[in-house]
Amino acid sequence: MNEEKIAAIKLEIxxxxxxxxxxxxxxxxxxxxxxxxxYLFNLTHSGFLYLPMIVSGWVVVMFALKYKSEHSLFSSKSSQKNMQQESSYETYT
Structure with a gap:
C-alpha cells in the first residue's frame, strides 16, 4: 500500500x-x-563569456518585463476592459 502511494507521488511529481x-x-x-x-566569468575573467551573459540576461529581462506588464496595477489590458465596461454602462443610462 505504501509503495503504491510512493509510486503515485513520484509519478505526479x-x-x-x-x-x-x-x-x-x-x-x-x-x-x-x-x-x-x-560564475565562470568571476573565476576566469574570460571575454568569451560576455556573449552568453548578455543574451541570457536579455531573455530573463524580457520575461520579467512581460510579466510586469501583464500583472501591473495600471496595465493597458485592464484599463481597456474598464473603458469598455464604462462605455457600455453609459450607453444604457
Missing amino acids: KEKINVFWSEHWLLTSAMILFFASC
Missing part, C-alpha cells in the same frame, strides 16, 4: 516537472546559463 518545463523551458534555461556564465 514527474508530471508536474514536465508541465513546468514545457511551459517555462526558455526562461529556466536562460537563468541557468546566466548564473553559470557569471
Whole structure:
C-alpha cells in the first residue's frame, strides 16, 4: 500500500516537472546559463563569456518585463476592459 502511494507521488511529481518545463523551458534555461556564465566569468575573467551573459540576461529581462506588464496595477489590458465596461454602462443610462 505504501509503495503504491510512493509510486503515485513520484509519478505526479514527474508530471508536474514536465508541465513546468514545457511551459517555462526558455526562461529556466536562460537563468541557468546566466548564473553559470557569471560564475565562470568571476573565476576566469574570460571575454568569451560576455556573449552568453548578455543574451541570457536579455531573455530573463524580457520575461520579467512581460510579466510586469501583464500583472501591473495600471496595465493597458485592464484599463481597456474598464473603458469598455464604462462605455457600455453609459450607453444604457
